[in-house]
Structure formats: C-alpha cells, structure tokens
Amino acid sequence: MKLLRYGKSGFEKPGVLDNEGNIRDLSSIITDVDGANISDESIQKIKEVELASLPLVNASERIGPCVGKVGKFICIGLNYADHAAEAGMPVPSEPVVFNKWTSAIVGPNDNVEIPKGSTKTDWEVELGVVIGKSGRYISEEDAMNHVAGYCIINDVSEREWQLERGGSWDKGKGFDTFGPIGPWLVTRDEITDPHNLNLWLEVDGTKYQDGNTNTLIFNIPQIISYLSKCMSLQAGDIISTGTPPGVGMGIKPAPVFLKPGQTMKLGIEGLGVQQQTTLAAE
Known part of the structure; x- marks a missing residue:
C-alpha cells in the first residue's frame, strides 16, 4: 500500500494510491500519515477499506512529505x-x-533552495526507513517489526558547511528544503527485499548515481538495532540509510555542484520518483 499526503504545505491531508494510480482521500479513516497512524494495526485498518469508495483527489494537487509530524530525521x-x-x-x-x-x-x-553564498550544494539519493512501532534496545531479529515502510529521500548536502566549517556534519545537512521525502510511504509488505532495490539520481538529464541497496555496509536491522541503543526510536521517525557513489563532490577530475535553475530527478525501485528544481534562497 502506498500512503501519501497531499495539499498545500502545512495543511496536507492523508491519502492513499488506489490500484489505478489515483489518489484517494483518507481523511475519514485517519487524521494524518504520521506516527500515530502507521502502526501495523492502523495500516491493516486502511487495507480493509474499499479504496474505490473513498473520495477521489484531483490529480493536480501538490504531493507533500509522505510522513507528517516527524520527530527525528536520522541519517x-x-x-x-x-x-x-x-x-x-x-x-x-x-x-x-x-x-x-x-x-x-x-x-x-x-523546490530545493541553494543556500546564500553556497558553491558546494550536492545531491544524495537514499532509501528512507519509517518507524511504525516505537522501541529501544531493539534486537536485529525484531527490528523489521518496527518498520512501517519505506520512502525516497534526497539527502541534499552543503559540503562546505558539512566538511570545512568545523564541528559535526549536521550543519551542512539541515538547511531548509534539504530533505525531500516521498512521494509515498510504501508499506513494508509491498517491498519483498529492501536490500535489493535499484536507486538512481540524475541532474538535468545526466545520470550521476546508479546503485543498489544490496551494497549497504550496515543493513536495516543492524541500523535500527544500533540506533535504538543510543536513543528510543519512535513511530514516525525517519532513518535515511546512506547513498551510493556518484555524488557531486566525488566526480573526477573536478567536483560538480548544484546551481539555481537545475532539475534533480531521482527514484528507487518500487518507491516512485521525485523531481526538484533548484533555486537561490532569498
């Protein structure tokens, strides 16, 4: 099942993609696609609904972040x-x-904003894991039971602030608009093997990243178990699992970074496609 949020920024409503690829409004079933509504029990409740009976959403509606009220965005x-x-x-x-x-x-x-003064804004396609069941000290064997589903993340990064300005990576990772997520939260039952998904990213039609999650160093159960020893993981938290090669700073002989007016397009097998236009922050 593909859950989503649609509508004006800050006023998104819950939705679901039906078998014909149409968006159906879920407002009569859940209040939002968020930590309170993505447990196994909640997802099962949605599955029991006849989707064709739900109101049809205009295809021109904006697609918002696929998870609302995110508590932690861990990378x-x-x-x-x-x-x-x-x-x-x-x-x-x-x-x-x-x-x-x-x-x-x-x-x-x-749109993704290039920060003022930035000359090193970069892209990173990543598999996102959305927590559906809270917990801590989670075993690797039980970890997947805490997963609600998966989504695409573009981990946009400003490399100067990340690597050259002292301190942690967080500064270069958290600028406004640097975390596109979605289009859908794809429930875990739809993805047979999240460790064998093709993922790719292109800028202005040139493909820079072309990888597969089968080359992850730490797999999803290992990541969830490890993080849960450092912090409690709560329903609605998002984990971005890393990016394959092909980021701008790694291009030889000279790095390639984003400029205003460019188009990023990225996708992951079974999880849909994103597309963002870059513009200068004001």
Whole structure:
C-alpha cells in the first residue's frame, strides 16, 4: 500500500494510491500519515477499506512529505563502501550517525533552495526507513517489526558547511528544503527485499548515481538495532540509510555542484520518483 499526503504545505491531508494510480482521500479513516497512524494495526485498518469508495483527489494537487509530524530525521553516513571511497574516507566500523533538522523536510517535488553564498550544494539519493512501532534496545531479529515502510529521500548536502566549517556534519545537512521525502510511504509488505532495490539520481538529464541497496555496509536491522541503543526510536521517525557513489563532490577530475535553475530527478525501485528544481534562497 502506498500512503501519501497531499495539499498545500502545512495543511496536507492523508491519502492513499488506489490500484489505478489515483489518489484517494483518507481523511475519514485517519487524521494524518504520521506516527500515530502507521502502526501495523492502523495500516491493516486502511487495507480493509474499499479504496474505490473513498473520495477521489484531483490529480493536480501538490504531493507533500509522505510522513507528517516527524520527530527525528536520522541519517547514516558512508554506508556504501564505494561512496566512502569516492569521499576519501575509510569504510566505517560502526554506523556514522548524523541528523537532518525536521525543518528541512519538504515534498518530493518541491523546490530545493541553494543556500546564500553556497558553491558546494550536492545531491544524495537514499532509501528512507519509517518507524511504525516505537522501541529501544531493539534486537536485529525484531527490528523489521518496527518498520512501517519505506520512502525516497534526497539527502541534499552543503559540503562546505558539512566538511570545512568545523564541528559535526549536521550543519551542512539541515538547511531548509534539504530533505525531500516521498512521494509515498510504501508499506513494508509491498517491498519483498529492501536490500535489493535499484536507486538512481540524475541532474538535468545526466545520470550521476546508479546503485543498489544490496551494497549497504550496515543493513536495516543492524541500523535500527544500533540506533535504538543510543536513543528510543519512535513511530514516525525517519532513518535515511546512506547513498551510493556518484555524488557531486566525488566526480573526477573536478567536483560538480548544484546551481539555481537545475532539475534533480531521482527514484528507487518500487518507491516512485521525485523531481526538484533548484533555486537561490532569498
């Protein structure tokens, strides 16, 4: 099942994609696609609804972030060995953990702002894991039972602020609009193997990233278990699992970074496609 949120920014309503690819309004069933409504029980309740009986949503409606009221936006860095190599960094022995601020979250097709003065804004297609069942000290064996589903994330990154300005990576990762998520939250039962999904990203029609989640260093159960030892994971939290090679800073002989007026298009097998236009922040 593909859950989504649609409508004006800040006023999104819950929706679901029917078998014909149409959006149906879920407002009579749940109040939002958020931590309070993505447990296994809630998802099962939605599955029992005859989708054709729900109001049809105009296809021109904006698609918003696929999860609302996100508590934590947790990211795993250097989680593909070949990406670590292109970044000139060693393969980590434990997950590299950083955060994106929730104020970075936007819809999958919303504009991405190039920060004022930035010359090193970069792209990263990533598999997002959405927590549906809260917990801590979660075992690897039980970890997947805490997953509501999956989504596409563009982990937009300002490399100067991330790597050259001192301190943690968080500064370069959390600018406004740096966290497009969606278009859908695809429930975990629809994805047979999240560790074998093709993912790709192109800028202005040139494909830069073309990978597969089968090369993840730390898999999803390992990541969830590890994080749950550091913090409680709560329903509605999002984990971004890392990016394959092909980011702008790794391009040889010279890095390629984003400029205003460009188009990013990215997708993950079974999870849909995003497309963003870059513009200069005001």
